[in-house]
Amino acid sequence: MSGNNKARKVIEINGLNKWFGQFHVLKDINLTVREREIYVVCGPSGSGKSTLIRCINQLEHHQEGDILVDGVEVEKGGKNQTLIRRKTGMVFQQFNLFPHLTVLENCTLTPTLGLQTPKKDAEELAMKHLNRVGIADQALKYPLQLSGGQQQRVAIARSLCTQPKIMLFDEPTSALDPEMIKEVLDVMIELAEDGMTMICVTHEMGFARQVADKVVFMDQGEIVESNTPAEFFADPRFDRTQQFLAHIL
Amino acid sequence: MTLVFEPKANRPAPTNTVGFVGWLRQNLFKDIPNTLMTILGLYLTITVVGWVLNWALFNAVWDASSRRECLDLVGRSGACWPGVVEWLPNMIYGLYPKDQVWRINLGFLALIVWLVPLWMGGVKSKVAIGLSVVAFYPFLASYFFLGGDKGPIWTALVALGLWGLVWVWSTALCERRTGLSIGTWLAQRFADADNDIAQKRVRQAAALLLFVVCVGLVSQWSLSEVRTQFWGGLFLTLVISGIGITFSLPAGILLALGRRSDMPAIAMLSTLFIELFRSVPLITILFMFNTMLPLFMPAGTEVNQLLRAIVAVCLFAAAYMAEIVRGGLQAIPKGQYEAASALGLGFWQTTTQVVMPQALKIMIPTIVGNFIGLFKDTTLVSIIGLFDLMNMARAVGEDSDWLGLFIEPFFVVSLIYFVFCFAMSSYSIGLERKLSAGRDR
Numbered sequence: 001m002s003g004n005n006k007a008r009k010v011i012e013i014n015g016l017n018k019w020f021g022q023f024h025v026l027k028d029i030n031l032t033v034r035e036r037e038i039y040v041v042c043g044p045s046g047s048g049k050s051t052l053i054r055c056i057n058q059l060e061h062h063q064e065g066d067i068l069v070d071g072v073e074v075e076k077g078g079k080n081q082t083l084i085r086r087k088t089g090m091v092f093q094q095f096n097l098f099p100h101l102t103v104l105e106n107c108t109l110t111p112t113l114g115l116q117t118p119k120k121d122a123e124e125l126a127m128k129h130l131n132r133v134g135i136a137d138q139a140l141k142y143p144l145q146l147s148g149g150q151q152q153r154v155a156i157a158r159s160l161c162t163q164p165k166i167m168l169f170d171e172p173t174s175a176l177d178p179e180m181i182k183e184v185l186d187v188m189i190e191l192a193e194d195g196m197t198m199i200c201v202t203h204e205m206g207f208a209r210q211v212a213d214k215v216v217f218m219d220q221g222e223i224v225e226s227n228t229p230a231e232f233f234a235d236p237r238f239d240r241t242q243q244f245l246a247h248i249l
Numbered sequence: 250m251t252l253v254f255e256p257k258a259n260r261p262a263p264t265n266t267v268g269f270v271g272w273l274r275q276n277l278f279k280d281i282p283n284t285l286m287t288i289l290g291l292y293l294t295i296t297v298v299g300w301v302l303n304w305a306l307f308n309a310v311w312d313a314s315s316r317r318e319c320l321d322l323v324g325r326s327g328a329c330w331p332g333v334v335e336w337l338p339n340m341i342y343g344l345y346p347k348d349q350v351w352r353i354n355l356g357f358l359a360l361i362v363w364l365v366p367l368w369m370g371g372v373k374s375k376v377a378i379g380l381s382v383v384a385f386y387p388f389l390a391s392y393f394f395l396g397g398d399k400g401p402i403w404t405a406l407v408a409l410g411l412w413g414l415v416w417v418w419s420t421a422l423c424e425r426r427t428g429l430s431i432g433t434w435l436a437q438r439f440a441d442a443d444n445d446i447a448q449k450r451v452r453q454a455a456a457l458l459l460f461v462v463c464v465g466l467v468s469q470w471s472l473s474e475v476r477t478q479f480w481g482g483l484f485l486t487l488v489i490s491g492i493g494i495t496f497s498l499p500a501g502i503l504l505a506l507g508r509r510s511d512m513p514a515i516a517m518l519s520t521l522f523i524e525l526f527r528s529v530p531l532i533t534i535l536f537m538f539n540t541m542l543p544l545f546m547p548a549g550t551e552v553n554q555l556l557r558a559i560v561a562v563c564l565f566a567a568a569y570m571a572e573i574v575r576g577g578l579q580a581i582p583k584g585q586y587e588a589a590s591a592l593g594l595g596f597w598q599t600t601t602q603v604v605m606p607q608a609l610k611i612m613i614p615t616i617v618g619n620f621i622g623l624f625k626d627t628t629l630v631s632i633i634g635l636f637d638l639m640n641m642a643r644a645v646g647e648d649s650d651w652l653g654l655f656i657e658p659f660f661v662v663s664l665i666y667f668v669f670c671f672a673m674s675s676y677s678i679g680l681e682r683k684l685s686a687g688r689d690r
């Protein structure tokens with residue numbers, strides 16, 4: 001939502017390289033995301049999109065390069081991963097809600113346990129965010145009693161309850177039935193408009209057009225190009241990008 | 250023109266069986282082989298049940314003073330119960346002094362009383378109550394069962410046991426009336442609502458006060474010592490299997506976590522322990538602990554035989570439980586760990602709050618199956634000379650009055666085992682239903 005080059009850098013990645021065994025999955029990645037910016041990452045399956053955002057919150061450990069989250073350097077081998085993870089929120093393709101806890105308990109678990117917020121405050125916060133994603137009336141249900149779209153919205157609320165500096169989305173709508181995609185995207189758009197900093201791996205190009213500041217195209221572990229949505233869609237510079245766009249649009 | 254879609258009204262599902270006769274037709278008399286099997290099954294059931302009833306009830310002798318008399322009366326066609334009746338106290342309590350048997354009864358009564366709140370409606374701290382049984386009840390029970398002199402430490406521990414029982418009931422009753430645990434209720438009653446420190450003080454003071462009262466009470470108790478040589482029968486079986494069961498679950502959980510640990514030393518030690526104890530029969534372990542352990546101990550240290558058996562059973566059971574728990578952990582999708590990690594939860598928080606509750610729920614049938622197995626396996630301690638229920642039953646037929654009376658006591662033993670195992674298994678089925686209610690798709 002802002003091309004402001006003076007805003008604080010929330011994510012700064014320089015020369016990131018990662019291997020799975022001998023397989024070079026991320027190659028010389030550079031990426032800077034400033035406060036309130038929305039980045040959409042797209043690319044063919046297996047190009048390393050998930051791995052990239054999972055390196056940011058250290059679900060995967062990287063071997064080379066620097067990652068700074070909210071000004072804090074991510075130490076290699078996950079030494080300060082808890083600190084980093086509290087600054088980031090992540091939403092998964094498969095929701096990954098805790099099925100043995102109610103929606104409300106899913107949201108209050110981390111605040112009460114990890115951050116030692118008193119239970120009453122944690123519940124208030126949870127209700128606020130559940131309200132925001134439009135699911136406050138289901139707070140006492142268990143996740144498996146909800147539809148996929150509702151579950152994904154709960155997952156977003158659960159992440160918001162840890163008050164992250166940046167939200168990472170990994171194909172949040174790919175596991176959803178078509179009629180539920182919109183309700184999740186609407187929540188994400190609203191979040192974007194409220195000024196949340198986000199990196200979204202998604203192939204929802206409508207969403208990218210509407211809210212993204214930058215669209216990043218990845219292939220074979222590299223960032224091929226990165227541009228504003230207007231230019232990215234109207235005038236992709238690389239043949240690989242053109243092929244990809246021809247494929248999904 | 251636009252058409253309006255109108256969904257059809259719901260119809261009830263068709264009934265696929267019409268009444269009882271329909272059900273019989275469908276299931277028992279569908280075709281000729283099916284009918285023959287039904288008739289054969291019915292015939293066998295009636296014959297066997299009839300035979301058992303005749304033997305155990307209709308032809309049985311209830312009044313005789315020796316096996317000879319029984320045989321003279323009905324021969325082998327009826328059971329000879331007087332021998333079992335005479336030995337029943339021993340089969341239940343072993344050689345525990347008759348005038349002290351009330352202590353065993355009181356000990357088990359205390360356990361039941363302790364557990365009752367778990368079934369009461371409106372009680373919230375059920376997990377805490379369950380844990381308190383494991384943490385505090387053993388002190389109380391061991392004093393009831395063992396008795397003897399108690400030094401200051403022993404007194405404090407027994408008092409802790411009593412403290413636990415009082416806490417469980419006051420919390421249970423308080424939660425039923427006010428919805429608050431006793432500690433919270435007292436804290437709110439006697440301290441400012443927003444003064445956390447004062448509230449904590451009140452809780453601590455109340456806990457301490459109760460403890461002092463318990464110490465006072467316990468120091469008044471004086472029970473004569475009953476050495477474990479006199480323990481036996483069902484009582485001994487329950488003690489060994491009870492300790493084995495209680496120990497095996499937490500130890501198994503730790504071992505399973507250890508085996509999956511990222512730290513190679515811990516993973517290797519856990520694996521070694523588990524594989525070692527799983528690849529040796531329980532009976533061998535019992536023998537080893539019974540005969541070899543004293544050889545390795547420094548001369549002069551006397552390790553009680555019962556204790557040796559209990560340690561052997563515990564380690565064996567823990568190894569088995571570890572593999573069950575590991576199986577349960579493997580059933581938890583990777584996404585659960587990832588979600589917990591991404592939220593910033595640490596290893597223990599993830600394990601206790603996210604993974605274990607789900608894994609244990611899946612494992613309930615297997616765990617209870619294992620408990621039942623362990624309960625029955627404790628009969629093996631009879632081989633190293635402990636007089637458990639099984640060995641006591643055998644002793645009946647070696648009594649000079651009842652020489653050769655084996656079937657009847659073993660019949661009773663089987664019934665006792667059946668009742669306990671069936672109760673455990675029904676409880677697990679009930680628990681499973683309750684835990685899955687409303688949480689599945």
Ligand SMILES: Nc1ncnc2c1ncn2[C@@H]1O[C@H](COP(=O)(O)OP(=O)(O)O)[C@@H](O)[C@H]1O
Pocket residue numbers: 020023025043044045046047048049050051052
């Ligand atoms: N844990 C892993 N071990 C080995 N290879 C992996 C692992 N995770 C992903 N990969 C491989 O890395 C590549 C990039 O995966 P990923 O980041 O999930 O791609 P994307 O999300 O763009 O589809 C794929 O070829 C995948 O097979």
Ligand SMILES: [Mg+2]
Pocket residue numbers: 049050051170171
């Ligand atoms: Mg992916």
